[in-house]
Amino acid sequence: NAGVTQTPKFRILKIGQSMTLQCTQDMNHNYMYWYRQDPGMGLKLIYYSVGAGITDKGEVPNGYNVSRSTTEDFPLRLELAAPSQTSVYFCASKALSYEQYFGPGTRLTVT
């Protein structure tokens, strides 16, 4: 079991560029989440999904989009990258219980 995997590990974007952060889990979890973590700060929820085809906004969704076409994959799309989106992005998943399991993160810098 690989758990939750994320690609890429690191990325530098120029202002206005777009990219997709990939997240895959092999635990057959229905729930998946995207968080961002800024230096010295806690985790803020961007989007979440309760199953394939169902997504909803979290606390800080502006500037991001998601899709969930399969149980395994939950990509996060950044359109028109801005310096404020410089952060570490974590994907997480869970089954029916409350405990979420996190991926290793993607470090994104927008310059």
Added chain:
Amino acid sequence: QKEVEQDPGPLSVPEGAIVSLNCTYSNSAFQYFMWYRQYSRKGPELLMYTYSSGNKEDGRFTAQVDKSSKYISLFIRDSQPSDSATYLCASPGNNAGNMLTFGGGTRLMVKP
């Protein structure tokens, strides 16, 4: 007021010390609590979870919940340098997505 609050630290202790990490929460609906450990440049790792009040022990770690004062604690006995990390407390709200509300984390440094 944030729903879950933690002292950011850093908390510096000598190896072998007993460590107490604490969170306060404001939402009375919170029933279930989790502690995550996050090493530098890594993803959060689930350490322990506990439901309602009381203690739960797992090796050197004990999680304690006091619902009357809305206070949760994580105790680490015989602390090791490998325990140096940021510790995050979290609780799921009563919402459709079981979204977790996280504290800001406490950075712990255990010195040899």
